[in-house]
Amino acid sequence: MVHSNTAEPDRSKLSERQRRILDFIENFIENHSYPPTIREIGEAVKIGSTSVVNYNLNKLVKAGFIERAPDVSRGLRLVHENELEEVGVMVSHANIRRIPLVGQIVASEPVPIPGDDFGYNFDEDDTIEIPAQLLGKKTSRESVYALRVKGNSMIDALVRDKDVVVLHRQETANNGDMVAVWLRDTGETTLKYFYQEGGQVRLQPANTTMEPIYVDARQVQIQGKVLAVLRSVS
Amino acid sequence: MVHSNTAEPDRSKLSERQRRILDFIENFIENHSYPPTIREIGEAVKIGSTSVVNYNLNKLVKAGFIERAPDVSRGLRLVHENELEEVGVMVSHANIRRIPLVGQIVASEPVPIPGDDFGYNFDEDDTIEIPAQLLGKKTSRESVYALRVKGNSMIDALVRDKDVVVLHRQETANNGDMVAVWLRDTGETTLKYFYQEGGQVRLQPANTTMEPIYVDARQVQIQGKVLAVLRSVS
DNA sequence: TTATAAGTAGAACTTCCGTTCTTTGTCAAA
DNA sequence: TTTGACAAAGAACGGAAGTTCTACTTATAA
Numbered sequence: 001m002v003h004s005n006t007a008e009p010d011r012s013k014l015s016e017r018q019r020r021i022l023d024f025i026e027n028f029i030e031n032h033s034y035p036p037t038i039r040e041i042g043e044a045v046k047i048g049s050t051s052v053v054n055y056n057l058n059k060l061v062k063a064g065f066i067e068r069a070p071d072v073s074r075g076l077r078l079v080h081e082n083e084l085e086e087v088g089v090m091v092s093h094a095n096i097r098r099i100p101l102v103g104q105i106v107a108s109e110p111v112p113i114p115g116d117d118f119g120y121n122f123d124e125d126d127t128i129e130i131p132a133q134l135l136g137k138k139t140s141r142e143s144v145y146a147l148r149v150k151g152n153s154m155i156d157a158l159v160r161d162k163d164v165v166v167l168h169r170q171e172t173a174n175n176g177d178m179v180a181v182w183l184r185d186t187g188e189t190t191l192k193y194f195y196q197e198g199g200q201v202r203l204q205p206a207n208t209t210m211e212p213i214y215v216d217a218r219q220v221q222i223q224g225k226v227l228a229v230l231r232s233v234s
Numbered sequence: 235m236v237h238s239n240t241a242e243p244d245r246s247k248l249s250e251r252q253r254r255i256l257d258f259i260e261n262f263i264e265n266h267s268y269p270p271t272i273r274e275i276g277e278a279v280k281i282g283s284t285s286v287v288n289y290n291l292n293k294l295v296k297a298g299f300i301e302r303a304p305d306v307s308r309g310l311r312l313v314h315e316n317e318l319e320e321v322g323v324m325v326s327h328a329n330i331r332r333i334p335l336v337g338q339i340v341a342s343e344p345v346p347i348p349g350d351d352f353g354y355n356f357d358e359d360d361t362i363e364i365p366a367q368l369l370g371k372k373t374s375r376e377s378v379y380a381l382r383v384k385g386n387s388m389i390d391a392l393v394r395d396k397d398v399v400v401l402h403r404q405e406t407a408n409n410g411d412m413v414a415v416w417l418r419d420t421g422e423t424t425l426k427y428f429y430q431e432g433g434q435v436r437l438q439p440a441n442t443t444m445e446p447i448y449v450d451a452r453q454v455q456i457q458g459k460v461l462a463v464l465r466s467v468s
Numbered sequence: 469t470t471a472t473a474a475g476t477a478g479a480a481c482t483t484c485c486g487t488t489c490t491t492t493g494t495c496a497a498a
Numbered sequence: 499t500t501t502g503a504c505a506a507a508g509a510a511c512g513g514a515a516g517t518t519c520t521a522c523t524t525a526t527a528a
Contacts, residue, residue, distance in 0.1 A: 015505095016405075023404045031408065032303070033311035034269050037485060044406065049507045054486075056505090069266070073307040073485055073514065077267035131363045134466045155441055158392045158465075178467045207389055231392075231463040232368045233412045249475090271515060283477045288517075290475090307484065307515055469528100476523070484515070491507080498501075 014063060018056050020045045022065055026078065035076035097132050097144070099166060105147040105154075105180065105189060128164060134228045135166065143169040144227065156205040157191035163231045165191070167224035178206065178226040184219045191226060248297060252290050254279045256299055260312065269310035331366045331378070333400060339381040339388075339414065339423060362398060368462040369400065377403040378461065390439040391425035397465045399425070401458035412440065412460040418453045425460060 014022070024044045028036040036044070042053045057076075060066045069075030128146050135144065149163040157178075159165065165180070173179045173194045181203065182189050192203035192213075201220045204212040245253065258278045262270040270278075276287045291310075294300045303309030362380055369378065383397045391412075393399060399414070407413045407428045415437065416423050426437035426447075435454045438446040 017505095020406050023406045027404065027406065027408060034303075034306075034308050035267075037307070038487095039485070047506085049509090050486075051488080051508080052506050054488095069268075071486065071513080072268075073271070074268050075486085129365045131365075134464065152442055155392070155443065158389070158394050160392050160440060206394060208386060209389060226467045228467060229463075229465040230368060233460045233462060251475090273515070281476085283479090284516075285478080285518080286476055305483075305516065309516085471528080472526085474523100474525075477521080479519090481518080482516090484513105486511105486513085488511080489509085491509105492505100493507100494505075495503090496501100497503105498499105 014060075014065075015056075017045060017047070018059055018063075021053070021056055022060060025066065025076065029078065035074040037074055097135060098129050099144055099146045101128050101146045101148060101164070103147055104150040105165060128230075130166065130228065130230065145169065145224075154191050156207050156210050158206045159191055159229055160231070163229055165226055166228040166230070168227050169224050171222050173222050173225055180223040180226060182221040182223055183215060184221060185215075189223070194222070245299075248294075248299075249290075251279060251281070252293055252297075255287070255290055256294060259300070259310065263312065269308045271308055331369060332363050333378055333380045335362050335380045335382060335398070337381055338384040339399060362464070364400065364462065364464065379403065379458075388425050390441050390444050392440045393425060393463055394465070397463055399460055400462040400464070402461050403458050405456050407456050407459055414457040414460060416455040416457055417449060418455060419449075423457070428456070 021041055024041060025036060028040070028044075038050045038053045038057070041057075042048065042050060045053070047053050047056075057066070057068060061068055065079060067077045067079055069077075144166065146164050146166045149159055149161060149165060152161050154160075167180060175195045177194050178191060179194045180189060180191055181194070190203070192205060195202040195204060196217070197214075199217050201215050201217050202212050203215060203220075245256075248256070255275055258275060259270060262274070262278075272284045272287045272291070275291075276282065276284060279287070281287050281290075291300070291302060295302055299313060301311050301313055303311075378400065380398050380400045383393050383395060383399060386395050388394075401414055409429045411428050412425060413428045414423060414425055415428070424437070426439060429436040429438060430451070431448075433451050435449050435451050436446050437449060437454075
């Protein structure tokens with residue numbers, strides 16, 4: 001485990017207010033690229049008086065978390081912000097897979113599959129990198145692809161708008177696999193757990209509080225097996 | 235997450251003055267960590283009139299080099315500021331962050347937070363690797379950690395048993411952030427979208443078909459901001 | 469030439485924002 | 499109790515800073 005050589009001052013020595021102020025400053029700079037004013041800080045941390053914010057900012061200076069430029073609006077800087085270099089250090093030799101993001105998955109349309117030319121012209125640059133450990137083991141390179149979820153119609157699969165699902169292209173599935181299926185009768189794509197039961201197929205939502213649906217096996221066309229789901233909230 | 239080729243606008247299309255202004259802004263931010271004022275720019279580029287600087291800044295906005303926040307002092311940001319980062323991505327082409335998996339998140343218990351010593355002794359080896367692109371921008375390394383979800387009590391956050399949530403340690407949040415919160419009155423941990431509404435807080439489930447809950451702000455203790463959710467199905 | 473736009477200047481105006489001062493309250497040591 | 503350090507609150511002051519308006523210049527094209 002790599003430790004940073006520029007030890008950050010002890011955050012736990014700060015008062016509750018000072019910690020909240022520091023959090024807010026970091027957040028604000030992240031969002032705006034410029035520092036907040038005293039009044040903006042006060043509003044966020046629920047301090048009515050500018051002098052109190054000023055007071056606590058000076059405490060943060062003394063504690064070594066920030067620096068201030070006197071008589072300068074937004075004259076504020078985080079001392080320990082240089083993580084960029086460290087990120088570089090953290091680049092690992094992990095087993096990373098670059099996967100093409102070939103399109104969208106929508107409830108009302110079949111799943112686009114690379115190779116099956118749907119006329120989709122996806123950008124060659126549209127790729128996503130994920131650690132191989134998320135994918136399980138024996139996935140051949142060509143048969144893995146990713147789709148961005150469009151809309152919230154697959155909520156019952158615990159998948160929401162803008163999520164990315166990673167699929168393995170295959171037309172059959174084992175019991176218990178999560179699959180993307182195309183239902184011929186209703187003309188819908190869904191993500192479900194797959195169970196073959198005689199001539200029927202039980203499709204079980206990932207949300208275990210919801211009821212499964214039973215469909216004739218010939219109505220079910222498996223588009224691929226779900227390997228992973230990624231959600232970026234930030 | 236997606237590698238889009240956002241090419242920098244053509245600098246040669248700018249006038250001499252605009253180029254000097256842009257140069258100065260980049261330099262200034264580098265040195266001060268906050269953007270310059272109109273008058274500081276004018277002084278550096280030898281423009282006596284603030285309106286002329288203002289005029290050229292708007293040109294730079296139109297040309298796609300900067301963004302401005304109206305009525306905000308130093309409300310200035312470079313659009314294409316992270317060339318360095320992008321180079322890094324191109325070279326290593328796998329910008330991977332190794333993140334400690336410090337414990338579990340359960341509905342009935344507070345969120346374990348590294349540093350806040352809960353007596354948790356998590357295994358040093360217990361880490362996960364994820365692409366930095368999933369985390370948003372420059373989150374400091376110490377403050378990011380991951381938890382494995384235990385149980386299906388957070389289904390309404392579209393998170394299921396064995397999922398991994400990546401958190402940024404912080405005690406405040408902006409509206410629209412997804413956060414892990416500890417509700418003092420009920421003694422529960424949940425994952426919700428956060429909205430401050432006066433003295434109250436609206437906690438909105440990720441599943442948009444479900445109703446939000448309203449809680450007094452003092453009953454809400456923010457444990458961290460959710461950066462990403464990972465689900466390995468295979 | 470004329471006209472229309474682009475660029476430059478200067479000044480006034482209003483708001484923003486850091487600083488300072490006074491007052492009040494709390495807590496622990498003397 | 500008194501004292502003093504620390505924390506908080508509110509108000510007021512003055513300078514900082516973005517905006518706007520008008521006027522003057524320089525190109526560029528018709």
